[in-house]
Amino acid sequence: MSNRTFTMIKPDATRKGDTGAILNHIVKAGFTVKAMKWTKLTAEQAGLFYEIHKERPFYGELVEFMSSGPIVAAILEKENAVADFRKLIGATNPAQAEEGTIRKLYAASVGENAVHGSDSDENAAIEGDFFFSKLERF
Ligand code: ABT
Ligand code: MG
Helix, strand or coil, rough: CEEEEEECHHHHHHHHHHHHHHHHHHHCCCEEEEEEEECCCCHHHHHHHCHCCCCCCHHHHHHHCCCCCEEEEEEECCCCCHHHHHHCCCCCHHHHHHCCCHHHHHCCCCCCEEEECCCCHHHHHHHHHCCCHHHHHH
C-alpha cells in the first residue's frame, strides 16, 4: 500500500471552470499536493499516456478529448492514496457514480469524466514520472 496517487483534471472540467472546485474537494478530503502543473497534451502525448487502451474502440476519441484543452496534472499524498482517491472521484461512468463524488458532481459522460485517478500503486508511480521531473516534486 503506497501513499501516493496521480491525478489529472481533464479538459471538460478545465473548460467549464471547475478546476478550483475540484481541487478544493481533493484538498478537503485530506490529500496533500506534492507536485502540480497546468498544461496541455499533444495528441501524441495523450496517446502515450493512455497507450494501455490502444486496442479499445474508444481510444481515438479518448486521445482526441484528452488533447482538446488544458489539464491539471498532480501528484497527491495521503494514506491509502490510490484506493481513497478512486473512491473520492467515483465510478468511471458518472451516471453510476455515488452522490457527492467528484464525477457525480462535475462529469457529464463516461468519455468526458472530469478527473483521472491512478488504478494501482505501480501506475501512480509511472504516471507521476510521465509528467514530473525530480525538480518539480517533493
Ligand atoms: P481514468 O481515470 O481516465 O483512467 O478513468 P478510469 O480509470 O475510471 O476508467 P478507464 B477504464 O481507465 O477509462 C479510461 C478512459 O477511457 C474512457 N472510456 C472508458 C470511454 O470513453 N469509454 C469506455 O467504455 C470506457 C471503459 C474513460 C476514461 N477517460 N476519459 N476521459
Ligand atoms: Mg484508468
